[in-house]
Amino acid sequence: MNKANNPAADGPGLLSALRSAALYRRKALVSLLLAVLLALMVITPIGALVWQSLFDEKSGEFTTHAYSATYGARTTWNAVRNTLWIIGIVEVVAVVVGTALAWLLTACDLPARRWLMFIPLFPLLFPPLLSALGWIFLLTPGVGFVNVGLRALLGLSGDTGPLSIYSMLGIGWVMGIYSVPYVYAVVAPALENLDTRLDEAAKMCGATTAECFWTITVRLIMPAIGGGALFAFVVSASEFTIPLLIGTRAHIDVVSTRLYELVTGFPVEFNQGAALAMGLLGAVAAVTALQRWVTTRRSYATIGGKGSRRELVKLGPWRWLIAAVILGYLAVTVIVPLLAIVVVSFLPFWKVGDYAFTLANYEYVLFKQVGTGAAFVNSALLAVVGATLSVVLALFVAHVTLRTRTRVNALLETVTGLPLGVPSIVFGTGMLIVYLHSPIALYGTLISLLVAYVAHSLPITLRPVSASYVQLDGALLESAYMSGASGSRTMVDVVLPLLRTSIISAWGLTFVILLREMPISIMLATPGNNVISTYLFTLYDSQTFPAVAALAVVIFLVSAGGLALIFAASRLWRPATGAGR
Amino acid sequence: MSYLNIERLDKTFPRVPGDKESHAAQGGVHVVNDMSISVEEGEIVALLGASGSGKTTLLRCIGGLETPDAGTISVAGRPLFSVKAGVNEPPHRRNMGMVFQSYALWPHMSVVQNVGYPLVRRRMPAADIDARVRQYLELVDCAALAGRYPHQLSGGQQQRVALARALVAEPSLVLFDEPLSNLDANLREQLRFEIRELKRRIAFTGVYVTHDHAEAIFIADRIAIIRDGCLMQMGSADQLYDAPASSDVANFLGFTNTLCGHVERGNDAANGTAALVTSAGRLSVLISRMHGGQFGNERFVMKCHPSRTQIEEAGIAAAIATPGLGGRIVDRVRVSADRTQYVVEIGAGITWQCTGRQKQELDIGTAVVLNLAPEHLHLFRE
Numbered sequence: 001m002n003k004a005n006n007p008a009a010d011g012p013g014l015l016s017a018l019r020s021a022a023l024y025r026r027k028a029l030v031s032l033l034l035a036v037l038l039a040l041m042v043i044t045p046i047g048a049l050v051w052q053s054l055f056d057e058k059s060g061e062f063t064t065h066a067y068s069a070t071y072g073a074r075t076t077w078n079a080v081r082n083t084l085w086i087i088g089i090v091e092v093v094a095v096v097v098g099t100a101l102a103w104l105l106t107a108c109d110l111p112a113r114r115w116l117m118f119i120p121l122f123p124l125l126f127p128p129l130l131s132a133l134g135w136i137f138l139l140t141p142g143v144g145f146v147n148v149g150l151r152a153l154l155g156l157s158g159d160t161g162p163l164s165i166y167s168m169l170g171i172g173w174v175m176g177i178y179s180v181p182y183v184y185a186v187v188a189p190a191l192e193n194l195d196t197r198l199d200e201a202a203k204m205c206g207a208t209t210a211e212c213f214w215t216i217t218v219r220l221i222m223p224a225i226g227g228g229a230l231f232a233f234v235v236s237a238s239e240f241t242i243p244l245l246i247g248t249r250a251h252i253d254v255v256s257t258r259l260y261e262l263v264t265g266f267p268v269e270f271n272q273g274a275a276l277a278m279g280l281l282g283a284v285a286a287v288t289a290l291q292r293w294v295t296t297r298r299s300y301a302t303i304g305g306k307g308s309r310r311e312l313v314k315l316g317p318w319r320w321l322i323a324a325v326i327l328g329y330l331a332v333t334v335i336v337p338l339l340a341i342v343v344v345s346f347l348p349f350w351k352v353g354d355y356a357f358t359l360a361n362y363e364y365v366l367f368k369q370v371g372t373g374a375a376f377v378n379s380a381l382l383a384v385v386g387a388t389l390s391v392v393l394a395l396f397v398a399h400v401t402l403r404t405r406t407r408v409n410a411l412l413e414t415v416t417g418l419p420l421g422v423p424s425i426v427f428g429t430g431m432l433i434v435y436l437h438s439p440i441a442l443y444g445t446l447i448s449l450l451v452a453y454v455a456h457s458l459p460i461t462l463r464p465v466s467a468s469y470v471q472l473d474g475a476l477l478e479s480a481y482m483s484g485a486s487g488s489r490t491m492v493d494v495v496l497p498l499l500r501t502s503i504i505s506a507w508g509l510t511f512v513i514l515l516r517e518m519p520i521s522i523m524l525a526t527p528g529n530n531v532i533s534t535y536l537f538t539l540y541d542s543q544t545f546p547a548v549a550a551l552a553v554v555i556f557l558v559s560a561g562g563l564a565l566i567f568a569a570s571r572l573w574r575p576a577t578g579a580g581r
Numbered sequence: 582m583s584y585l586n587i588e589r590l591d592k593t594f595p596r597v598p599g600d601k602e603s604h605a606a607q608g609g610v611h612v613v614n615d616m617s618i619s620v621e622e623g624e625i626v627a628l629l630g631a632s633g634s635g636k637t638t639l640l641r642c643i644g645g646l647e648t649p650d651a652g653t654i655s656v657a658g659r660p661l662f663s664v665k666a667g668v669n670e671p672p673h674r675r676n677m678g679m680v681f682q683s684y685a686l687w688p689h690m691s692v693v694q695n696v697g698y699p700l701v702r703r704r705m706p707a708a709d710i711d712a713r714v715r716q717y718l719e720l721v722d723c724a725a726l727a728g729r730y731p732h733q734l735s736g737g738q739q740q741r742v743a744l745a746r747a748l749v750a751e752p753s754l755v756l757f758d759e760p761l762s763n764l765d766a767n768l769r770e771q772l773r774f775e776i777r778e779l780k781r782r783i784a785f786t787g788v789y790v791t792h793d794h795a796e797a798i799f800i801a802d803r804i805a806i807i808r809d810g811c812l813m814q815m816g817s818a819d820q821l822y823d824a825p826a827s828s829d830v831a832n833f834l835g836f837t838n839t840l841c842g843h844v845e846r847g848n849d850a851a852n853g854t855a856a857l858v859t860s861a862g863r864l865s866v867l868i869s870r871m872h873g874g875q876f877g878n879e880r881f882v883m884k885c886h887p888s889r890t891q892i893e894e895a896g897i898a899a900a901i902a903t904p905g906l907g908g909r910i911v912d913r914v915r916v917s918a919d920r921t922q923y924v925v926e927i928g929a930g931i932t933w934q935c936t937g938r939q940k941q942e943l944d945i946g947t948a949v950v951l952n953l954a955p956e957h958l959h960l961f962r963e
Contacts, residue, residue, distance in 0.1 A: 019667075020667070023668075023669045024664070024669055026648070475683045476685050476687060478646055478672070479679065479685040479686075479743075479746070480698070481646065481672035481673050482644055482673075482678060482679035482747075483698050483702055484673045484674075484702035484703055485673050485698075485702050486671070489702070493687075494687055498689055
């Protein structure tokens with residue numbers, strides 16, 4: 001009679017509970033299943049790191065040995081010190097350049113201002129992998145183009161210098177350029193919303209434009225600058241590709257590359273790697289929390305923002321010069337490094353003065369190297385399938401969180417957002433540990449990479465998808481249900497056609513990110529199972545620079561071509577039901 | 582067994598954290614409370630209630646867009662929802678049509694594609710679909726718009742197309758979710774008429790949600806008055822206005838004139854009337870309307886609809902000896918082409934509204950007598 005004491009009753013009880021949930025709590029059930037699936041993908045690797053760092057692998061006993069070994073080692077603190085130094089340089093570059101660009105582009109009467117405003121965002125489109133390579137080709141002490149030019153221009157003797165990419169300053173410079181958009185993207189809107197009456201009041205009190213800028217404008221947008229700077233901190237602390245390419249050659253370890261050495265070097269130190277990963281995760285989480293607090297706190301920058309019409313600062317003839325400088329900024333940050341890669345890719349050898357033209361590098365990379373084809377196929381396959389899965393999951397999550405109200409939704413939202421706060425290299429390490437202990441032999445398979453890719457990219461894909469899903473009137477879906485369309489039918493007939501544009505751009509974004517993904521790939525890919533980024537690193541390690549450059553150009557062309565193809569296809573693709581418009 | 586049977590339906594919305602709307606109870610908001618309603622084949626029943634009364638949720642439960650917590654729903658003997666029997670048909674298998682407040686035409690489909698969609702989903706052969714779509718577009722007077730897209734249509738045209746889409750598959754039940762409230766007044770009246778006309782030409786059974794009394798009276802055969810998730814009263818417009826079941830229903834239906842008092846057994850007990858003694862005077866009321874209340878001390882609330890009162894000028898009233906309450910006109914408002922609303926002061930601070938069709942125009946300040954027939958005075962026990 002007593003069901004609680006009768007284990008046999010549990011089976012049917014659970015079954016009937018499931019059955020009734022499937023019948024009456026469909027939405028909550030779907031939401032719960034999604035949350036569980038995503039939690040498996042995201043929380044498992046973090047849990048694996050916790051376990052690996054706290055338990056002895058052989059005896060299974062609790063021990064803090066990994067932490068004491070890691071944080072007692074000089075190499076660790078050396079890496080931490082380097083990381084902080086580099087972040088310091090990054091912050092100077094990002095905050096100064098980002099704020100200056102934001103002010104010039106929002107408050108001054110520059111020609112074609114509306115177009116120029118997009119320029120500071122361009123480096124975001126230029127992946128760190130290519131950015132690092134480009135700057136290596138420009139600033140290598142001996143043969144870097146800039147150094148060769150400077151030596152000739154200034155009449156310097158010797159065959160190295162004066163600048164070097166293989167320094168903290170070099171790493172900080174490349175990462176700083178990459179971080180400028182993060183500061184700009186926060187500060188520019190804050191400036192745009194700034195109530196100009198406050199400025200005018202200061203001018204009526206006798207302040208000059210410059211005094212006004214320093215005593216009023218800068219003070220008011222301080223929270224925005226702080227938020228942007230903290231975001232740049234998080235991005236830089238998590239950055240792996242740039243310090244890997246430049247730092248290993250310069251013998252400058254940062255935390256992320258130190259983590260990589262611990263987990264992939266000899267002897268392998270998984271426990272210490274996990275402990276270091278936990279430290280990096282904790283630091284990044286703390287700074288992210290601080291950043292959220294700074295940016296969501298009511299800042300005085302937006303008070304009374306909307307009503308006032310902005311009076312732009314008149315720069316006179318200077319405005320043309322400054323517009324030219326901003327265009328020059330685009331050239332320096334994106335075009336010149338890219339050109340450097342292209343030029344090197346056509347050189348037989350990368351030597352001073354020996355500049356003959358050849359296609360041999362492309363021939364070598366594309367046809368003579370056995371690994372290239374396989375790596376390309378793997379990457380393309382993973383990027384296409386990963387982006388598709390990511391978009392499908394994002395659609396599901398957006399649908400469930402926005403169109404249903406169940407108590408499980410809060411959980412689902414939290415779980416989906418989690419990977420955003422986890423540095424890729426930490427996530428990759430966690431995934432590696434999971435796969436090495438997985439009862440199913442997944443390590444070294446494409447599936448292992450795919451799962452990690454999807455979990456990693458979902459929050460990035462979700463943002464544009466759910467932003468457009470919000471705009472969709474729920475009645476459009478319900479009228480389809482009432483017309484006799486099932487849930488999946490409605491997705492195909494109504495949701496996909498209506499959200500076509502944003503779904504395709506979300507897909508394209510994810511595709512490009514996955515195609516050149518480095519930190520997770522380098523943790524999970526094996527020599528027999530390279531993807532394009534890890535394959536490029538292998539080539540880079542063997543010092544065949546022109547071949548690396550050729551491969552980088554090919555990667556760039558494939559991503560650009562892939563995107564162009566998708567957008568072209570999207571123009572042709574009209575849903576069957578919408579034909580004849 | 583009626584055509585549409587809803588028995589003891591219950592629905593509580595969960596309390597969503599951070600949602601300010603649902604602060605009501607800790608356990609959530611009880612939107613549909615033990616509701617039982619039946620609709621006969623071929624009739625339209627209006628669910629009439631204020632916003633937040635639960636009428637839309639009830640409609641969505643019928644359509645399967647919301648899942649109730651308890652109760653049963655069946656159409657034409659086919660159970661669609663029943664916790665006991667373990668049935669919960671998804672919306673697309675309920676064979677219903679629905680008209681939405683926001684029209685909800687799919688912007689990427691033409692008018693023909695929109696209207697044809699329910700038929701495509703029901704696997705009808707393409708040639709039959711063409712013929713049927715044309716037939717229904719003609720019914721709603723939109724045949725000329727066939728190739729257009731929703732954004733090229735006016736609001737009224739969009740709602741006509743939506744109407745055709747809801748009806749085209751000849752569903753077992755048509756649900757209307759405040760379909761006219763986005764339209765301007767003239768168009769609303771016109772479409773009201775057209776829906777009634779459609780019902781005459783192609784018989785369908787419908788449930789019609791609205792907060793507009795006039796719309797409910799015009800379109801529906803019967804009206805269900807809903808408040809706080811409960812069914813207050815259901816019946817034809819005549820039944821409701823002739824016999825509101827409670828003072829709440831009377832309030833909701835616009836029985837604005839209220840007087841309180843006790844009932845005394847008068848001399849007229851023979852013709853079924855007694856006297857209600859109020860602070861404004863004595864009124865003749867029907868004994869049968871006392872709902873079992875006591876003569877003497879028990880307090881009653883009396884309600885009367887403004888349209889059911891006649892005004893007589895005091896002098897004329899005295900001449901023909903009309904019984905009623907005396908008063909003075911304090912305000913006069915023209916409410917429609919042939920009706921004027923008078924506000925009459927019948928005691929210190931007590932006013933009475935009348936919108937009944939009057940024989941003549943009276944000025945503010947005129948002394949009048951209110952002619953109140955006993956059958957139009959509704960008593961409720963306090």
